[in-house]
Amino acid sequence: MSSPGPLVETRELVKHFPLHRSLREGLRRGPQRAVHAVDGVSISVDPGKTLGLIGESGSGKTTLGWLIARLYPSTSGQILFEGDEVTRLRGRGLRTWHRNVQMVFQDPIGSLDPRFRVWQIVGEPMRAQEGVHGGALRQRVRELLPTVGLPPDCLDQYPHEFSGGGRQRLSLARALSVNPKLVILDEPTSALDVAVQAQILNRLVALQRERHFAYLLITHNVAAVRYVAHRVAVLYLGQVVEVGAVRDVLERPVHPYTKALLAAVPVPDVRRRKTRYRITGEIPTLIDPPPGCRFAARCPFVIDRCRTEEPLLRELPGRPDRQVSCHRAEEVADVAPELLLTTMAPSGSAPTLEPAGPTAPR
Amino acid sequence: MTEPVLSVEGLSVDYKVGAGTFHAVRDVSFEMFPGRVLGIVGETGCGKSTLGHAIPRLLPEPPAQIVAGKVIFRGVDLIQVPKWKIPMVRGTGIGMIFQEPINSLDPAFRVSFQVAEAIRVRRLRESGRAMMFTGGPTPFDYSKPRPVGTAESVSHPFLPTLPASGGTAAPEPASVPTTGSLTDEVLEYLRLVRINDPETVLRLYPHELSGGMRQRIMISMALSEKPSLLIADEPTSALDVTIQAQVLTLMKELLEEIQTSILFVSHDLGVIAEVADDVGVMYAGRIVELGPVADVFERPRHPYTKALLRSIPNRYQDDGPLPTLPGSVPNLSRLPPGCSFASRCPLARGECTLDPGPALATPLAPPPRRVNASACYFASEVEGLP
Numbered sequence: 241m242s243s244p245g246p247l248v249e250t251r252e253l254v255k256h257f258p259l260h261r262s263l264r265e266g267l268r269r270g271p272q273r274a275v276h277a278v279d280g281v282s283i284s285v286d287p288g289k290t291l292g293l294i295g296e297s298g299s300g301k302t303t304l305g306w307l308i309a310r311l312y313p314s315t316s317g318q319i320l321f322e323g324d325e326v327t328r329l330r331g332r333g334l335r336t337w338h339r340n341v342q343m344v345f346q347d348p349i350g351s352l353d354p355r356f357r358v359w360q361i362v363g364e365p366m367r368a369q370e371g372v373h374g375g376a377l378r379q380r381v382r383e384l385l386p387t388v389g390l391p392p393d394c395l396d397q398y399p400h401e402f403s404g405g406g407r408q409r410l411s412l413a414r415a416l417s418v419n420p421k422l423v424i425l426d427e428p429t430s431a432l433d434v435a436v437q438a439q440i441l442n443r444l445v446a447l448q449r450e451r452h453f454a455y456l457l458i459t460h461n462v463a464a465v466r467y468v469a470h471r472v473a474v475l476y477l478g479q480v481v482e483v484g485a486v487r488d489v490l491e492r493p494v495h496p497y498t499k500a501l502l503a504a505v506p507v508p509d510v511r512r513r514k515t516r517y518r519i520t521g522e523i524p525t526l527i528d529p530p531p532g533c534r535f536a537a538r539c540p541f542v543i544d545r546c547r548t549e550e551p552l553l554r555e556l557p558g559r560p561d562r563q564v565s566c567h568r569a570e571e572v573a574d575v576a577p578e579l580l581l582t583t584m585a586p587s588g589s590a591p592t593l594e595p596a597g598p599t600a601p602r
Numbered sequence: 603m604t605e606p607v608l609s610v611e612g613l614s615v616d617y618k619v620g621a622g623t624f625h626a627v628r629d630v631s632f633e634m635f636p637g638r639v640l641g642i643v644g645e646t647g648c649g650k651s652t653l654g655h656a657i658p659r660l661l662p663e664p665p666a667q668i669v670a671g672k673v674i675f676r677g678v679d680l681i682q683v684p685k686w687k688i689p690m691v692r693g694t695g696i697g698m699i700f701q702e703p704i705n706s707l708d709p710a711f712r713v714s715f716q717v718a719e720a721i722r723v724r725r726l727r728e729s730g731r732a733m734m735f736t737g738g739p740t741p742f743d744y745s746k747p748r749p750v751g752t753a754e755s756v757s758h759p760f761l762p763t764l765p766a767s768g769g770t771a772a773p774e775p776a777s778v779p780t781t782g783s784l785t786d787e788v789l790e791y792l793r794l795v796r797i798n799d800p801e802t803v804l805r806l807y808p809h810e811l812s813g814g815m816r817q818r819i820m821i822s823m824a825l826s827e828k829p830s831l832l833i834a835d836e837p838t839s840a841l842d843v844t845i846q847a848q849v850l851t852l853m854k855e856l857l858e859e860i861q862t863s864i865l866f867v868s869h870d871l872g873v874i875a876e877v878a879d880d881v882g883v884m885y886a887g888r889i890v891e892l893g894p895v896a897d898v899f900e901r902p903r904h905p906y907t908k909a910l911l912r913s914i915p916n917r918y919q920d921d922g923p924l925p926t927l928p929g930s931v932p933n934l935s936r937l938p939p940g941c942s943f944a945s946r947c948p949l950a951r952g953e954c955t956l957d958p959g960p961a962l963a964t965p966l967a968p969p970p971r972r973v974n975a976s977a978c979y980f981a982s983e984v985e986g987l988p
Binding site for chain 1: 914924926
């Protein structure tokens, strides 16, 4: 019964968090200021596939995940699930819909109730959605635990008795218990050591093959995305800057931010460290961002147009299945990140596309 | 041969808590040389942070207890220094950068005060009006030689130093320098760590700064003591990748500007590959492999290093499941005799469960001598592992 369209689609999804106004500001009746956490994001996840969302902290990737799971109300925009709009679902309808979308949260300690036993934690969605109780629920949980690599006899243990990886497996088991169509994984491995991270990532991939879950993998870990995801969307300050097939984007990034982000990831390969692509500056504030491209202040290729006109996500000629939001995408597309040493151009100076050569060896 | 800045010999640290004694660091030995970066890498709970904190005696004692070993810094064994003299040791030659910059800065004071405080303490010590720690044959150089005769400091290693009549004594300030009078020097340090617009940053409180800025402030405070050894405990783990890259680049540049050595503790193999000259891989409290970073990463000679490197998802690697390690890290309070990696090791044989493996035979030395030492009897077979 798989529909040809995407499983989940967002259209121009926006989430603003209004700032608290002081009494004085309120009396002045100035405009309400807001944090533009997600600002017009259109992405889609195909059934049985994984979309990776990468970006730094403050890029809005977690907020986007929460919006899609309907844990936050959106400010504007639409969320379509199998073609039906779910943005306005409430009450019973929302509750029934929730069995389609489950979430694994970032913090494996905070997301598990310390007073609940394993069978209660993992069984809670089944109890809420299907009304399973008591012995039947315990039996269901017992059958479920081996699928995430936990021993079935740990039913009566508490979360604190598990290691970080074990807790994340519990969280995963809870999410999978009602057979959702989409699992939102919010930084599932960022609290884990590399060896444990590899185990969890392997399990995620195996589960997807067996049971055809779609994943929305939210992470800052580029390597994990490369391994798990089929497509990837790069977020910067609440907006998608680049979308495409994962290997294509990670190996031939077009947007200057994607290039910079990928080049900044430390790779455990000592031969690669001689070449660096540097972006200066830090993530600007999300409170009432200025017009134009959000990356303009840090971008080495910035031109005047970037500061006034907001680039739209568009297809690139000659690159099917790739969308980039950059005015100069065609020009910068082939600039290899490894060949550039860029520093922030002083404002007003003419931008150049001259490769500056690798950094001097240390 | 160059003298080591720091030499750690057979250091063992235990934590005595209700549940038992946890052997967090066991028989660790290494030497650090001027201008070089030693990376310590390992998983959570391998003892790498304990090691980093044990060197400047920052561990709470108890529950921590340094049960054996020597930490020789400038000719003095820091382990032998009595507890009440420890504050005199801190900030004299060993700088420290911690993981969470927001926890290491005082939220109630402005940046200018906090950086100036570090400078003020150094000034007071230089002028002899604060108790300071001298000792050993090498004087504590605050970029200039100490105004103390070497023989004197050997005979009275822990006495407060007075501005001696002989030698190149620093000009004594009239009074305790105030934050205001130190502004120029504070600005200089803020510029050193590439902070844009330092005049504005001076007046800010830590919560008004971003994570990358806070970590730069921490680095500038550590550098204001003019340390010859900097211990950085996961300094970039709380930062985003682009900011992390900036801080790492900064640290590498500073390494050349101010001659110092860095002990860089991290769980991130990528970061270690980026900054370190030498690397020590820790597992269950021991350093299992120690050597130049290129050799350790490209031709590991301990099965644990090999397994750790293989389990990283790499964006340059082909498909197929990620290789994983069977089993889990042993409990540090009930360590088995023999090699603690034996239960997970593909090369393990009978003797591995009896004997903890060969001692790391070849200590680090400055170039050109380059070999990586492995605490494994079958180091030569590691290369053949998948």
